[in-house]
Amino acid sequence: MYDPIENCFSSLQAHINDCLALMKDEMNNPVLTMNGEPISKTEARMQLLERAAHVCMTKITQRMVQKLEVHVSKFVSAAVRMEDMVYGA
Numbered sequence: 001m002y003d004p005i006e007n008c009f010s011s012l013q014a015h016i017n018d019c020l021a022l023m024k025d026e027m028n029n030p031v032l033t034m035n036g037e038p039i040s041k042t043e044a045r046m047q048l049l050e051r052a053a054h055v056c057m058t059k060i061t062q063r064m065v066q067k068l069e070v071h072v073s074k075f076v077s078a079a080v081r082m083e084d085m086v087y088g089a
Contacts, residue, residue, distance in 0.1 A: 004068035008060050015056035016049070023048050 020027070031044040078085055 004065060004072050007068045007072070008065060011064070012053075012056055012060055015059045016052045019052040019056055020048065023052065 027045060027048055030038045031047070032038055075085065
């Protein structure tokens with residue numbers, strides 16, 4: 001709650017999960033190298049994850065980081081003033 005980078009990372013994870021959901025068929029089919037040999041499932045999934053992360057990194061913008069920083073500063077200010085905080089809502 002007090003870390004804007006953690007909030008950005010959570011947002012990135014959500015976008016990656018959405019992207020991977022669209023790649024479900026690709027994840028379940030065997031992947032071949034240029035020689036025609038299959039690569040391991042672990043390696044294939046890692047390649048998909050890297051591709052999804054690369055695509056989704058553009059979702060983290062300077063504006064998003066600034067908005068999260070302002071959001072976090074409200075909680076930090078409330079904590080400094082020893083105010084009760086309400087979660088959720």
